[in-house]
Amino acid sequence: MEKNTTASVSKEKISLTINGTEQQLEVEVWTTLLDLLREHLQLTGTKKGCDQGQCGACTILLDGNRINSCLSLAVMHDGSEITTIEGLAQGDELHPVQQAFIDHDAFQCGYCTPGQICSTIGLIKEGKAKTVDDIRDLMSGNICRCGAYSNIVKVVQEALERSQQA
Amino acid sequence: MRPFTYTRAKDVAAAVTDIRANSEARFIAGGTNLLDLMKIDVMKPRHLVDITRLALDTIEETDEGGLRLGALVTNADTAYHEQVEKRYPLLSHAILAGATAQLRNKATDAGNLLQRTRCYYFYDTDTACNKREPGTGCSAISGYNRNHAILGHSEHCIATHPSDMAVGLAALDARILVTGPQGERMLPISDLHRLPGNTPEKDTNLGENEIITAIELPPQGFAQHFTYLKNRDRASYAFALVSVAAGLEIEGGVIREARIALGGVAHKPWRRPEAEAMLRGKKASRENFQPVADAYVQGAKGFEHNTFKIELARRSIVRALMTAAKIEE
Ligand SMILES: Cc1cc2nc3c(=O)[nH]c(=O)nc-3n(C[C@H](O)[C@H](O)[C@H](O)COP(=O)(O)OP(=O)(O)OC[C@H]3O[C@@H](n4cnc5c(N)ncnc54)[C@H](O)[C@@H]3O)c2cc1C
Ligand code: SF4
Ligand code: FES
Ligand code: FES
Numbered sequence: 105m106e107k108n109t110t111a112s113v114s115k116e117k118i119s120l121t122i123n124g125t126e127q128q129l130e131v132e133v134w135t136t137l138l139d140l141l142r143e144h145l146q147l148t149g150t151k152k153g154c155d156q157g158q159c160g161a162c163t164i165l166l167d168g169n170r171i172n173s174c175l176s177l178a179v180m181h182d183g184s185e186i187t188t189i190e191g192l193a194q195g196d197e198l199h200p201v202q203q204a205f206i207d208h209d210a211f212q213c214g215y216c217t218p219g220q221i222c223s224t225i226g227l228i229k230e231g232k233a234k235t236v237d238d239i240r241d242l243m244s245g246n247i248c249r250c251g252a253y254s255n256i257v258k259v260v261q262e263a264l265e266r267s268q269q270a
Numbered sequence: 271m272r273p274f275t276y277t278r279a280k281d282v283a284a285a286v287t288d289i290r291a292n293s294e295a296r297f298i299a300g301g302t303n304l305l306d307l308m309k310i311d312v313m314k315p316r317h318l319v320d321i322t323r324l325a326l327d328t329i330e331e332t333d334e335g336g337l338r339l340g341a342l343v344t345n346a347d348t349a350y351h352e353q354v355e356k357r358y359p360l361l362s363h364a365i366l367a368g369a370t371a372q373l374r375n376k377a378t379d380a381g382n383l384l385q386r387t388r389c390y391y392f393y394d395t396d397t398a399c400n401k402r403e404p405g406t407g408c409s410a411i412s413g414y415n416r417n418h419a420i421l422g423h424s425e426h427c428i429a430t431h432p433s434d435m436a437v438g439l440a441a442l443d444a445r446i447l448v449t450g451p452q453g454e455r456m457l458p459i460s461d462l463h464r465l466p467g468n469t470p471e472k473d474t475n476l477g478e479n480e481i482i483t484a485i486e487l488p489p490q491g492f493a494q495h496f497t498y499l500k501n502r503d504r505a506s507y508a509f510a511l512v513s514v515a516a517g518l519e520i521e522g523g524v525i526r527e528a529r530i531a532l533g534g535v536a537h538k539p540w541r542r543p544e545a546e547a548m549l550r551g552k553k554a555s556r557e558n559f560q561p562v563a564d565a566y567v568q569g570a571k572g573f574e575h576n577t578f579k580i581e582l583a584r585r586s587i588v589r590a591l592m593t594a595a596k597i598e599e
Contacts, residue, residue: 112275112292112317133276133318136305156306157373169346169375175302176376179276180320227371232350244506245370 118182122147123191129178137173137181138162141188149189149218153247160246163219163226164188170226172245189218192225200266201225204259212250220246224260228267236261271308278320282449282483285321290451290479292317297481299342299381302373307386311395312402322378326483329353335489338447341380341482345435346371348379358487360496360517364438367500370507380482383436383446383462386473387429387537388417388509400426401470408470416575417511420567420583422536427470428573431463431538432509438498440531440539441515444487450480459485463538473537492517492529497593499586500533510534512582514590518554525549525558530591532566535583542566554595556588563587 117130122145131140138155141147141164153161155174162174165187192199201224204210211217223246233239239260248256275292279285289295295317298304307313326340329351337358339348348354349365369377391397391409398407410418410428418428436459444459462474476482495518502508513533519526528549532540545565552558563584570580592599 112277114273114275116276132273134271134273155309157302160370160372163372166375170372171376172302172372175300175305175373177298177301177305180278180298180301180322223372226375230346230350230371241506242371245372 116179116182118179120178120181120183121185123187131178133177133179135178137164137166137176137178137186140178141173141186147188147190151215151218153215153219158247159216159219160223161216161219163222163246165222165226168226168229170223187222189221192221199225201228201259201263204263205256208255208259208262210255210259211248211252216246216248216250216252220248220256224263227260228264233260233264239264271305272311272314274315275317276320277317278323280323282324282326282481285319285324285481286449286451286479288319289481292319295319297321299378300344300373300376301381302369302377303381303385307393310393312393313386321481332486337487339379339485339487341484342378345369345374345377345379345382349374357493358442358491359493360441360491360498360515361435361438361487363496363498364434364513364515367498367510367513368434379435379485382433383439383482383485384474384476385433388432389429390414390417392429401429401466401473404469404471411573414575415573417509417534418573418576419536420570420572420576420579421532421540422465422538423571424466424468424470426468427466427537429466429470429537430534431473431536432534433539434498434500434510434513434533436463437510437513437515437531437533437539439485439487440541441517441529442487442491443529444485446482447484447486448476448480449483450477454483456486459539460541466537470537490517490519490527492519492594495520495594495596497590499590499593501582501586512579512586514583514586515539516587516590516594518549518591518594520554520595523553525552525554528562528591530562530566530587532583532587535570535579540566554591554597556592556597556599559588559591562591 151161153159157172157175164173296315298318326342349362391399397409500513515531517529528546
């Protein structure tokens, strides 16, 4: 090997702030954020649907932005802040978007719901959705195989309006 | 995923050194294409060089009055950048026509250009594919070839390049800045991707150890008259069957300059400068657009399941130009 190269590793110590708590972790470099959450930290609220970026069930907030955790290596996000569905409620009080999903009956089996909720929070933060068509387009990365879409769109619309009033 | 080793590069020079020092090494940026392909064993790098900490994540003005997009700027930050939206709306639209909000938050501009084909057989390791395993044959030619090429294909591969952003950049005559062991070089976007020929395993003309550092947009952004038209099987979140990026410069109803790039039809974004030149000095009208569309698909050859693309491309070009010229009928 040439000089000057960085040492190659297959395990690495990283620090992640997950739902407000900073954690020191040692991960194999091929561990995805999704597997880290589910298999190593038992945070199973984030779901694995396709593991290929197609369904959105694994959506989490990485430094506030919605991403697919299945297509992210944990080691690449050393120092980041992660919010999952488990980190949204304040004590017994649900996050307004969580509450809205319940109030509007916006799920059936619930498998896609954690991803839908994190995605909605990301969409509100991005501030690009102006119309119902925008919502449909910008939520298209979250598939619901139960087809609860019409109520999901209503929830997103309402949550968006509420966030604009606040 | 198969085990691999990992380094996190501090700067461009270190990234180039690391990629040379490790055999079967790859850069990783957003990871949204590479990890997908690694999970299913289509790509099997033994080492990854993480380039996400390189200082290539800004958008800056260039001396000639254009913009320089750092290789690591995300697709979302590019599409929603104030100057890109204002001066290069064609590029914003092309990016936003692709993938999903989650993916665009992670995907980088260079990674987008270097994403690999969506040919079904390329993804299916049980089938023959010259791109995945040179010399095994092409399953698509006599198989299901709905999303395949109608132009520039070879008997060895009929895959298309799936990027929407690349099609927008082709219409804008963007330039790609690259650094390798021999130093820096710049190539026009038209030379980045290549036709498959005898070596379909090579998607681009980049050297193995070269890293893209930036994408430069020339000043002309066609912000007054542009469109990105994407035809696909679903209204959102699907790859293009045929897409058209069109930009027109019109003065007093007369076309000064026309750019047309097609996506979903070839192994690279498809331009025909000689056909674009047919519009120079002409009035913007359906009558003048039609022959250009015919010229674009000249020599096109479809396969069992994709011959429809030839007529679709012809009509899409006319429609895109009508939209760009703001002509309503
Ligand atoms: C479900 C799904 C739907 C999608 N739909 C669309 C769509 O409709 N339209 C569309 O255009 N795209 C679509 N995409 C693809 C998406 O746009 C790409 O995955 C993304 O742009 C790749 O960027 P990345 O930074 O994640 O690349 P990575 O996965 O990190 O890298 C891709 C390749 O580029 C190389 N690379 C990365 N950066 C550099 C660099 N600076 N220099 C040299 N080499 C580099 C890597 O080694 C790798 O080979 C979709 C993806 C998914 C998963
Ligand atoms: S078209 Fe190209 S990528 Fe698809 S099977 Fe044939 S060789 Fe492979
Ligand atoms: S599990 Fe990540 S997108 Fe489906
Ligand atoms: S509620 Fe069942 S998948 Fe959406």
